[in-house]
Amino acid sequence: MSATSTVTTPSFAQALAESGLRSTPQREVIYSILLSERNHPTADEVFARVKTELPSISLATVYNCLETLVQCKLVKAVNFERESTRYCPNLQPHAHFHDDQSGATHDISLPQEVLSQIKSILPPGYDAASVEITFRGKSPCANPADQRN
Amino acid sequence: MSATSTVTTPSFAQALAESGLRSTPQREVIYSILLSERNHPTADEVFARVKTELPSISLATVYNCLETLVQCKLVKAVNFERESTRYCPNLQPHAHFHDDQSGATHDISLPQEVLSQIKSILPPGYDAASVEITFRGKSPCANPADQRN
DNA sequence: CTAGGTGCAAAAGGTTTGCGGTTAA
DNA sequence: TTAACCGCAAACCTTTTGCACCTAG
Numbered sequence: 130m131s132a133t134s135t136v137t138t139p140s141f142a143q144a145l146a147e148s149g150l151r152s153t154p155q156r157e158v159i160y161s162i163l164l165s166e167r168n169h170p171t172a173d174e175v176f177a178r179v180k181t182e183l184p185s186i187s188l189a190t191v192y193n194c195l196e197t198l199v200q201c202k203l204v205k206a207v208n209f210e211r212e213s214t215r216y217c218p219n220l221q222p223h224a225h226f227h228d229d230q231s232g233a234t235h236d237i238s239l240p241q242e243v244l245s246q247i248k249s250i251l252p253p254g255y256d257a258a259s260v261e262i263t264f265r266g267k268s269p270c271a272n273p274a275d276q277r278n
Numbered sequence: 279m280s281a282t283s284t285v286t287t288p289s290f291a292q293a294l295a296e297s298g299l300r301s302t303p304q305r306e307v308i309y310s311i312l313l314s315e316r317n318h319p320t321a322d323e324v325f326a327r328v329k330t331e332l333p334s335i336s337l338a339t340v341y342n343c344l345e346t347l348v349q350c351k352l353v354k355a356v357n358f359e360r361e362s363t364r365y366c367p368n369l370q371p372h373a374h375f376h377d378d379q380s381g382a383t384h385d386i387s388l389p390q391e392v393l394s395q396i397k398s399i400l401p402p403g404y405d406a407a408s409v410e411i412t413f414r415g416k417s418p419c420a421n422p423a424d425q426r427n
Numbered sequence: 428c429t430a431g432g433t434g435c436a437a438a439a440g441g442t443t444t445g446c447g448g449t450t451a452a
Numbered sequence: 453t454t455a456a457c458c459g460c461a462a463a464c465c466t467t468t469t470g471c472a473c474c475t476a477g
Contacts, residue, residue, distance in 0.1 A: 187434045208359055254418030261412040269403030336459045
C-alpha cells in the first residue's frame, strides 16, 4: 500500500533480472509510485513525487528508469497527441479514455472479442503486433478532485 | 492531378473562409501535396516537397499552414508515439497501420459497425467525441519503394 | 574488478512564437 | 487601411546523451 518503503516484489526484481538489469531503489520507488498512483502520470509528475522519497534523484534518471521499466515490460508508455508521455502499470489489454477538459486518463477494459473484431478489419497480409485504442471526449469525472489542471 | 498549379478548389477556399481564413499559395500547394502524396508525410517531408514549388517557403510556414489546415478540418494530424506528427487528408473514419520496419503508414477503412462496437465498450457516462485506432506490426509492403526507412 | 546505474549539464529533436515586412479583401 | 500572412530567427519543451563518479555482483 505504501510507496515509501523499498518493496522489492520478487516479480519486480525478477522481471528486471530477466533483462540482465538490477533492481535499484530508484526503479523500485518509481514503480511503486506508478502502482499506487494510477493517473497515468508524466515523467515530470513522477519526478515530483519521487523527489519526496529520494530527494537527490534527477529528472534524467526518472526518464531512464521509466524507459527501463518499459523495456522489461513492467509498464506501458502512453501517448496522446504531442503531450508528454504518460506511464501506466496496467498490463491487461485496455483502451484509454482521455478527457481533454480535465486532462484525466482512464483505462477502459477491452474484451477479447472486441479486440479480435477490430483486428478483423485488417486486409489480408497485415500482421498487427499491437493495437492501440484511444477515446477522447468527456468522462463522467465523478470526482472533481481527480481533475488535472 | 498536378500539384504544381495553383488549384483553388472551391471547397478548399470555402473551408478556409468558413474559419475566416484566406486561401494562399502556400496553403494550396501544401494541401495538394498532401492529396497527391498520401504517405502521411511529416512537416519536414512536406517542407522538402513544397520547396520545389515555392523555394522561399520556410519550415515555420509549413508548420503554420499544416496547423491551419487541421484547424479548418481539411486534414488530420496523426501521431505515433513520439515520432514527428504526420498529416493525412483522409477525412473518412479510418484506422492507421504503422509499419515499424519501413516507417510506412497505411489507412485502414473502419466500418461503421466496428466503430460502434468499439464505442460500446465505454462504461455509461463516457462521451467519446473521437476514437483513434492504431495498429503496429508488419504490413504487406508489396512495393519496397514505398518504404520510408 | 567491472558492468551497470546515477546525477548533472548540455545537446538534440520537433514545434511554436515574436517580429518586421508584405499582401489581399 | 488593416487584418491576415509570410519568412526568419530565436525560444520552448520534452527527451536523450556524454561523462565522471559510484556501487553491486
